[in-house]
Amino acid sequence: MSTMVCDVLKLYDPYFQYRRMLAIDKQARRKKLYFLPILPVCDCLLPESELNQDKSKIIRGVLDLEKTQRRPIVKLGGLTSTHMAFRLDVVESMLRRGAKGIKLTELEIKGGLTPWQSRHMILP
Numbered sequence: 001m002s003t004m005v006c007d008v009l010k011l012y013d014p015y016f017q018y019r020r021m022l023a024i025d026k027q028a029r030r031k032k033l034y035f036l037p038i039l040p041v042c043d044c045l046l047p048e049s050e051l052n053q054d055k056s057k058i059i060r061g062v063l064d065l066e067k068t069q070r071r072p073i074v075k076l077g078g079l080t081s082t083h084m085a086f087r088l089d090v091v092e093s094m095l096r097r098g099a100k101g102i103k104l105t106e107l108e109i110k111g112g113l114t115p116w117q118s119r120h121m122i123l124p
Contacts, residue, residue, distance in 0.1 A: 006035040012072040012090050039075040055082040065111040
């Protein structure tokens with residue numbers, strides 16, 4: 001992830017952990033710093049979620065908010081590919097700062113919360 005996205009995540013989660021990685025393009029003689037997130041894996045997708053046959057894509061995601069421990073970002077467990085769930089305010093903050101190259105899908109939330117608390121997005 002970029003420096004901007006890492007900075008946003010640190011604003012919303014003071015315990016956010018990451019590793020730095022330097023990407024080097026020898027031909028173009030460029031280098032860029034990226035960050036690899038270290039996220040808690042959370043099996044928080046409910047059985048009513050719809051996945052493809054090999055569990056690599058989420059068709060319709062239903063999230064149990066209590067299992068996320070209300071963290072602003074978690075890595076979704078039980079899938080064969082990497083997906084992260086973000087709170088909507090975190091996603092909006094990244095988009096306001098010009099984040100590019102991400103695909104967002106809305107998740108349904110279970111847990112009897114008020115509407116402003118029940119919006120999450122996933123990044124496959």
